[in-house]
Amino acid sequence: MPAAFSFRLLSTDGAARRGEIATPHGTVATPAFMPVGTQATVKGMLPEAVRASGADILLGNTYHLMLRPGAERVAALGGLHKFMNWPHAILTDSGGFQVMSLAQLRKVEDRGVTFRSHLDGALVELTPERAIEVQSLLGADIAMQLDECSQLPAPHAELERAMRLSLAWAERCKRAFAAGPPGRALFGIVQGGDDADLRLASARALTDIGFDGYAIGGLAVGEPQEVMLRMIEVVALALPAGQPRYLMGVGTPADLIEAVARGIDMFDCVMPTRNGRHGLAFSRFGPINLKNARHAQDPRPLDADSACPAARDYSRAYLHHLVKANEMLGAILLTAINLAYYQELMAGMRTAITGGQFAAYRDRIKAMWAQGDLPPV
């Protein structure tokens, strides 16, 4: 019988936390980075390659999947795990964020949000109840409440309205979720924009409702990193220590380190995959743009000491060639390199926290980044 959802806090180092999430599809070591599998695939990656990069869990996008191929169809085919041949844990978002960023003619009401599909213009309604139903049909190990994410900057009244609406939806999601299959988890989402008081009120109210975990939404939407980090600090103080904390849609490697330092346990972000498709590698030496002509004749691998074969077995000159020639293999190799680097960073943080060395690890990593890429041959 598969494990039910649970979270164990294994050790702390300052505010940084090392933990373990049990799910019906395996254990997730935290702090954890979740690659994004938007349309039931992490773009350009075989599922076994995603796993080999070190991922315990990935994120599926409810908005995309409900429109194509459709949640009922995925359910009929055995659920998202089976559909995409990923037997490990899956978290699905609620669809709210993509409705705001991708759909046309959206209309937000207390009842829910209606919008036109970006694929075929069909009119679709997403209520808190439907968001839970869709995620249940997909078979998510961790489901997210439907929320409304404000664009920043926004007036206080607008931030408060969206935060209050998200709270009301949180309650409805919890009720709807209670009727679903056991063992799975539902996370609430803290909103409130860049307003500390609203964030605090949101976190407290969600905690009162009671969720299996808590996410912080509506950050990394263009605000300075310091604003994001302050919001994390405010919210982390109000959240219970015994549940995981998930910072949605974040971020750069530096964002991950700073957020873990402030008590975040989970992340998802398209940066490693999307940037990989555009010729940018993340590495111990900081970001490296393979389009740059300085790599054209460089016989060295991207990182000879990486655990990732793609970073070791091909020259920078070859990666440069693939990117310039717009070859799929360039996107494939750089996506693999980036996912492996993100996972290496998370694994390093986990080890450092366990050993009480997180601050030293953070300093060392940041010093490496500051030093920059290898000098030319």
Add this chain to the structure above:
Amino acid sequence: MPAAFSFRLLSTDGAARRGEIATPHGTVATPAFMPVGTQATVKGMLPEAVRASGADILLGNTYHLMLRPGAERVAALGGLHKFMNWPHAILTDSGGFQVMSLAQLRKVEDRGVTFRSHLDGALVELTPERAIEVQSLLGADIAMQLDECSQLPAPHAELERAMRLSLAWAERCKRAFAAGPPGRALFGIVQGGDDADLRLASARALTDIGFDGYAIGGLAVGEPQEVMLRMIEVVALALPAGQPRYLMGVGTPADLIEAVARGIDMFDCVMPTRNGRHGLAFSRFGPINLKNARHAQDPRPLDADSACPAARDYSRAYLHHLVKANEMLGAILLTAINLAYYQELMAGMRTAITGGQFAAYRDRIKAMWAQGDLPPV
């Protein structure tokens, strides 16, 4: 010390031949299918996945590689094998075919061909001597003579002119090649369009010059299959039994079977890779178009009995979804499926020839194709 090029004819069954080519980068079992690695990559495939599909050898395109990243650069980086992380055998074409099909403002003279690069408009000259030099810089195990490939239909005089010019270039290529590193092979290319007399004359003249192997060029350019097969029959009679025979740019699975039946040992074609990127799978059941809506809810794998994980581990519904959503993974999986199917077909033919069962194998495979895809669930 790596092996020098050689060919051993192991057994025959009718006109069909089972053999083995030794090269400095490993042995090639024939009849062999060579995946096409146009720009130093088989599109969408990691080199280890190409190898896992059963390929002993792949084809690199001189035209593309001389323009980008440049043959001298590839040589400075250790040659094409190292550049693309493919330690097995490589055959390079001479560039002639792509000059005719891709380059602008080309001008064919006795001396060679001048053209403008399709990438940046640069004026480039490709002579027989330069074609050999480029292939030597790339480090090809098997190099091809420069030839001129006529479009069909064409007047007799035009076919004869191109065939004679190709013969003159063949002699110059052989002289230039003799100066290169030992152990590698040079193939001549039979031309003559759809004219049996010209084909025969070309084959005889090339045999008189003497090459390590003989290719048949200028077929599968739009003529009916029966014309192609007749030309193969004519040419095969004139070629020495002790050297490999390579039918360039061919073809469909049915083309491969019929050409092997007529004594062909080697093939290359973009069909499995290009069609894979466009949603078409080759299989024991014949071609299957995954875009077709009949697959949308089909939980069955493409071929449960395939040796290829991509054909077994994903539902047709999932492949359909990936293709419709234009996801890279759709191209990746279907390319893998197609390359595996082509290699499975070649391996089946090799086993059948060894056992003296080629005709029965051909009948069985063609009967399966005629039966078509699985009935709907």
